[in-house]
Amino acid sequence: MEKLAIKGSTPSSGIDQWKFGTKQTHRHEESNPSAYQTLRPTEQLKETINDEMASTSVGSFELVESKLSDVPLSVWGRARLPPLESEEWATFLDSEGRVVDSKALRKRIFYGGLGHHLRQEVWKFLLGYHQYDSTYVEREERRAHKLKEYRILKAQWQTISDEQAKRFAKFRERKSCVEKDVVRTDRVLPFYAGDDNPNVSILHDILVTYSFYNFDLGYCQGMNDFLSPILFVMQDESEAFWCFVALMEHLAPNFNQDQNGMHSQLLAVSKLVELLDSSLHKYLKQADCLNYFFCFRWILIQFKREFEYENVMRLWEVLWTYFITEHFHLYLCVAILKKYKKKIMEEKMDFDCLLKFINGLSGHINLEAALRDAESLCVLAGNTGALCIPAGTPPSLTANMM
Amino acid sequence: MATRKRTLLKVIILGDSGVGKTSLMNQFVNKKFSNQYKATIGADFLTKEVQVEDRLVTMQIWDTAGQERFQSLGVAFYRGADCCVLVYDVNLLKSFESLSNWRDEFLVQASPSDPENFPFMVLGNKVDIDGGNSRVVSEKRAKTWCASKGDIPYFETSAKDDLNVDVAFQCIAKNALKNETDEEIYLPDTIDFSSGSTHTSSSCSC
Numbered sequence: 001m002e003k004l005a006i007k008g009s010t011p012s013s014g015i016d017q018w019k020f021g022t023k024q025t026h027r028h029e030e031s032n033p034s035a036y037q038t039l040r041p042t043e044q045l046k047e048t049i050n051d052e053m054a055s056t057s058v059g060s061f062e063l064v065e066s067k068l069s070d071v072p073l074s075v076w077g078r079a080r081l082p083p084l085e086s087e088e089w090a091t092f093l094d095s096e097g098r099v100v101d102s103k104a105l106r107k108r109i110f111y112g113g114l115g116h117h118l119r120q121e122v123w124k125f126l127l128g129y130h131q132y133d134s135t136y137v138e139r140e141e142r143r144a145h146k147l148k149e150y151r152i153l154k155a156q157w158q159t160i161s162d163e164q165a166k167r168f169a170k171f172r173e174r175k176s177c178v179e180k181d182v183v184r185t186d187r188v189l190p191f192y193a194g195d196d197n198p199n200v201s202i203l204h205d206i207l208v209t210y211s212f213y214n215f216d217l218g219y220c221q222g223m224n225d226f227l228s229p230i231l232f233v234m235q236d237e238s239e240a241f242w243c244f245v246a247l248m249e250h251l252a253p254n255f256n257q258d259q260n261g262m263h264s265q266l267l268a269v270s271k272l273v274e275l276l277d278s279s280l281h282k283y284l285k286q287a288d289c290l291n292y293f294f295c296f297r298w299i300l301i302q303f304k305r306e307f308e309y310e311n312v313m314r315l316w317e318v319l320w321t322y323f324i325t326e327h328f329h330l331y332l333c334v335a336i337l338k339k340y341k342k343k344i345m346e347e348k349m350d351f352d353c354l355l356k357f358i359n360g361l362s363g364h365i366n367l368e369a370a371l372r373d374a375e376s377l378c379v380l381a382g383n384t385g386a387l388c389i390p391a392g393t394p395p396s397l398t399a400n401m402m
Numbered sequence: 403m404a405t406r407k408r409t410l411l412k413v414i415i416l417g418d419s420g421v422g423k424t425s426l427m428n429q430f431v432n433k434k435f436s437n438q439y440k441a442t443i444g445a446d447f448l449t450k451e452v453q454v455e456d457r458l459v460t461m462q463i464w465d466t467a468g469q470e471r472f473q474s475l476g477v478a479f480y481r482g483a484d485c486c487v488l489v490y491d492v493n494l495l496k497s498f499e500s501l502s503n504w505r506d507e508f509l510v511q512a513s514p515s516d517p518e519n520f521p522f523m524v525l526g527n528k529v530d531i532d533g534g535n536s537r538v539v540s541e542k543r544a545k546t547w548c549a550s551k552g553d554i555p556y557f558e559t560s561a562k563d564d565l566n567v568d569v570a571f572q573c574i575a576k577n578a579l580k581n582e583t584d585e586e587i588y589l590p591d592t593i594d595f596s597s598g599s600t601h602t603s604s605s606c607s608c
Contacts, residue, residue, distance in 0.1 A: 173496070177469070180420035187438050221419065221441045221469045257471050293478045296444035305443065351478070352447070352462070359446050
């Protein structure tokens with residue numbers, strides 16, 4: 001096994017830098033020393049990280065202390081795999097359709113995603129709509145049962161008469177908010193394009209039904225962004241609704257009235273940057289950017305507006321495996337910020353410039369590279385990284401999903 | 403050569419979801435209209451150079467999310483604003499009724515030094531719809547409200563048909579600039595005769 005690379009650099013102004021090299025061989029054919037990226041854990045975390053990093057799922061590492069420059073050490077991300085396809089998918093199932101080893105499945109999807117035709121079936125597990133140990137028969141029964149339930153929920157608002165609606169301001173407001181948003185949701189996609197597109201009506205019906213299913217939360221802008229790919233994948237109103245419900249079980253806090261779910265995630269990103277890139281943190285601090293509001297859109301709708309549709313689906317299935325961490329999206333934020341750190345700092349971006357710059361990255365981020373970087377960062381940060389993320393930070397998962 | 407402290411005018415556009423904030427901004431800056439803008443998440447801005455009398459200024463126009471629950475983000479986006487544009491849809495009463503709330507919220511979050519005299523502007527948008535037959539808020543009613551809030555200038559616009567958009571933004575720039583020079587006159591070495599502060603003629607009705 002090759003020795004993974006350590007990138008050298010020049011003496012620095014006294015801040016110790018760390019580099020990582022493999023201490024011994026490990027079984028990761030995909031490991032790729034060319035996937036460099038820079039990491040600068042803060043000094044006080046040296047010992048912790050040293051301990052944490054001795055052995056990880058990606059391999060074994062050794063911390064090597066040295067005086068390095070601002071261009072610090074390099075780590076590698078595992079090469080991504082091709083998407084999971086039908087033949088391989090079948091090997092994860094027993095004769096009755098149970099997923100035998102859900103962790104192995106989630107790992108496989110984390111590293112490669114899914115072929116598009118498998119998404120309809122597999123997303124239901126990832127989202128927690130179907131249990132991994134359910135059988136084909138049980139899933140079919142559930143589908144029928146949930147369809148009935150959906151029809152009842154939908155009828156609750158569809159049977160509201162005009163007279164009743166006149167006296168029901170909240171209903172009118174919600175409905176009109178949904179109406180405004182569905183007609184501007186991914187309309188360039190053929191699936192939602194054109195006048196009187198029935199799929200736009202389905203988006204509408206699901207979102208209004210959801211606002212009755214979860215009346216306390218209601219409809220919130222951004223939910224339409226989440227639902228659009230789910231309906232596109234499921235091609236079925238009731239199944240899309242329940243998958244959306246399952247997703248909202250974890251991500252509803254993003255839309256809380258008090259915005260606490262968002263604030264805790266933005267704070268966690270700030271802590272992670274402080275841990276993983278102290279000079280970027282220092283820069284953002286002096287530029288008065290530590291509220292990280294420039295990452296708001298990234299986090300609220302899990303990068304939906306930042307990638308092409310296909311890549312959004314790829315990213316989401318990777319995130320939803322919750323394989324290495326349930327907060328992988330936060331490491332992705334850090335990875336992208338680090339990628340553009342030099343530009344951000346050299347151009348001395350203030351809050352306004354940074355927001356504009358980040359918004360402008362939409363459509364220009366290399367997803368696969370960012371995923372690798374994020375994985376490296378997550379592995380490197382280890383438990384110290386996990387401690388940056390306060391308990392209760394969305395997504396809030398149930399035990400059976402991890 | 404005499405310079406002023408700032409030639410950047412920060413303008414915040416507020417109003418209910420779907421009243422046309424993004425469309426107005428894009429019509430003014432890019433001269434384009436699309437009915438397929440996505441709902442704004444978080445905030446974004448565009449900049450445009452404008453001539454105000456004989457001064458060239460850069461307008462930085464901020465477009466924000468319209469849903470009420472995102473208002474708490476305003477703190478970060480509103481600070482340093484020179485003018486706040488309140489937009490409603492003349493065909494939707496609710497969006498008009500929300501103007502007070504948007505104005506109050508802005509004053510709380512941006513906390514300008516002189517809230518009484520902070521320049522606002524109200525735009526009644528979408529006057530093109532159905533040839534005006536579906537409008538529910540009359541011009542008179544809107545103007546009455548504007549008068550009650552300290553004579554806020556008012557324009558009726560159509561981002562779609564590019565009606566009054568330039569005029570409104572020109573007025574916005576002029577008012578924002580007036581406010582700026584009132585509170586901080588900055589004439590370092592020489593007196594700047596080109597600043598146009600004595601000019602009174604304007605195409606703007608405010």
